[in-house]
Amino acid sequence: MLETLLENRFSVTAVLLFGIGFLNLLLQQNLLKKVVGFNIMDSAVFLLLASLGYIEGGAAPVVAEGTSPSLYINPIPSGLVLTGIVVSVSITAFSLALIQRIYRRYGTIELDQLRERARKEDD
Amino acid sequence: MSEGTWRERLRVWVDGEREPRDRTLFVMESPQRTSSLPTPEEHEVRERHRLRKFLNWYPAAAVIICAALVAVLLAAVVRMPAFGEADNPINNEVSRHYLARTEEETGASNAVTGMILSYRGFDTLGESCVLFLAVASVTLLLRREDGEPEDAAQRRLRREDALQREHPDVILQQSARLLIPFILLFALYVLLNGESSPGGGFSGGTVLGGGLILYAAAFGFERLGRFFSRRAYSAVRTFGLLLYTFLYGCYIVTGANGLTSEALTRMGGLSLPIDLAVGLVVACTVYGFYALFARGEI
Amino acid sequence: MIALEYFLLAGLLVCAAAAPLFRRLLVTVIVYTAFSLLLAILWALLQSPDLAITEAAVGAGVSGILYFLTLRNIHAMKGTHDV
Numbered sequence: 001m002l003e004t005l006l007e008n009r010f011s012v013t014a015v016l017l018f019g020i021g022f023l024n025l026l027l028q029q030n031l032l033k034k035v036v037g038f039n040i041m042d043s044a045v046f047l048l049l050a051s052l053g054y055i056e057g058g059a060a061p062v063v064a065e066g067t068s069p070s071l072y073i074n075p076i077p078s079g080l081v082l083t084g085i086v087v088s089v090s091i092t093a094f095s096l097a098l099i100q101r102i103y104r105r106y107g108t109i110e111l112d113q114l115r116e117r118a119r120k121e122d123d
Numbered sequence: 124m125s126e127g128t129w130r131e132r133l134r135v136w137v138d139g140e141r142e143p144r145d146r147t148l149f150v151m152e153s154p155q156r157t158s159s160l161p162t163p164e165e166h167e168v169r170e171r172h173r174l175r176k177f178l179n180w181y182p183a184a185a186v187i188i189c190a191a192l193v194a195v196l197l198a199a200v201v202r203m204p205a206f207g208e209a210d211n212p213i214n215n216e217v218s219r220h221y222l223a224r225t226e227e228e229t230g231a232s233n234a235v236t237g238m239i240l241s242y243r244g245f246d247t248l249g250e251s252c253v254l255f256l257a258v259a260s261v262t263l264l265l266r267r268e269d270g271e272p273e274d275a276a277q278r279r280l281r282r283e284d285a286l287q288r289e290h291p292d293v294i295l296q297q298s299a300r301l302l303i304p305f306i307l308l309f310a311l312y313v314l315l316n317g318e319s320s321p322g323g324g325f326s327g328g329t330v331l332g333g334g335l336i337l338y339a340a341a342f343g344f345e346r347l348g349r350f351f352s353r354r355a356y357s358a359v360r361t362f363g364l365l366l367y368t369f370l371y372g373c374y375i376v377t378g379a380n381g382l383t384s385e386a387l388t389r390m391g392g393l394s395l396p397i398d399l400a401v402g403l404v405v406a407c408t409v410y411g412f413y414a415l416f417a418r419g420e421i
Numbered sequence: 422m423i424a425l426e427y428f429l430l431a432g433l434l435v436c437a438a439a440a441p442l443f444r445r446l447l448v449t450v451i452v453y454t455a456f457s458l459l460l461a462i463l464w465a466l467l468q469s470p471d472l473a474i475t476e477a478a479v480g481a482g483v484s485g486i487l488y489f490l491t492l493r494n495i496h497a498m499k500g501t502h503d504v
Contacts, residue, residue, distance in 0.1 A: 069222035321470035
């Protein structure tokens, strides 16, 4: 059991990171910490994807002339994660812009104080 | 509704001034207010009570759901194929084809760059669109302070620029003078060499954007605006995305290997212009995020 | 090599668990930047140099700067925000 966990160490770490990030996204009261939790979830998914493409003893996929493809790692998951990292930074920037607008409007970014102020404005 | 000419009607539709068509069939009588409904104060107290009960069990439910999710995922993950074996199901003939034939079919020896620019180029096109949309939406969100008119915003920006000029940060400026040439040189190297060495459009673009951010932070937006004004920014971003869309639109019409000609094979395929376009779009996006966050406009 | 991988993975878990636990938002952002640095080294160990360059430039460079600018705009640079 333990050696199975240690053998798949990247995937197990990725799942644990996903759980930590998800818990923070759900339970934190501060909006900025929710965004940090979301980013941790993103990075966990990228770690899981990119660790699937690794081949033991393989080299980086810059193909030299006429060598056989069995010397290199699988390039496909690496390419998928490359797009994902850039999209993740766009989502982070958008969330941070939303947080700045919320602060400009309500003056706070804690969830319980936001609820109070929104309800006071409704009354 | 009909305003006469079709031009007038088109303008009304585009501007959203047209009233929706009235589709009510009949009007119901509103029921009489009975005395069994709660009064507003009782309603308020009941709402607060309900919210507090929800807030009591929401953290516990969140922890239970998260723990269950992690347990299910762990049970799935330890049954996956072993890490790093060469005969995993993921290493099938597609990756062997990419590694063996990417040099002759795309002109790039970096298999990852050849894959994202040529074999799976539509993914990169969608991702460039996502970057474009992200900058557009952040621009909409952060335009200016609420209720601040146009000239007041201009005066505020000019005051900030003057402040930056009068009190420069000496440590930042001296270290930026040392670092920026190397950063920009490295970014250009990574951009242009994306095909034969690790790098490519995304990596070079982000490093280039980082260099521009350092320049804007150390020397002010005004000095950056001398060679990278707002018009140049818009032009570069729009042109990069349009070039990419146009080239890949041609692929939709002519088929996957349709764009072959003498000039293209001498140029080494379409990878280099697309690489440059993607890199410039990413650099402009990253710099645009910084400018919007720091100033409120690009 | 394996010892380095274990060390980096354990460091990732520690950084991710500790980052949202601080009261000051500045410390959260700095620990998140350290998390991103460890992840960049892991990409290099997994033989993906494109990912390593992009993660190093994006995670520590761009994402960290955006977080700091947000902290400045919501007046939370010194201590917790005072509302």
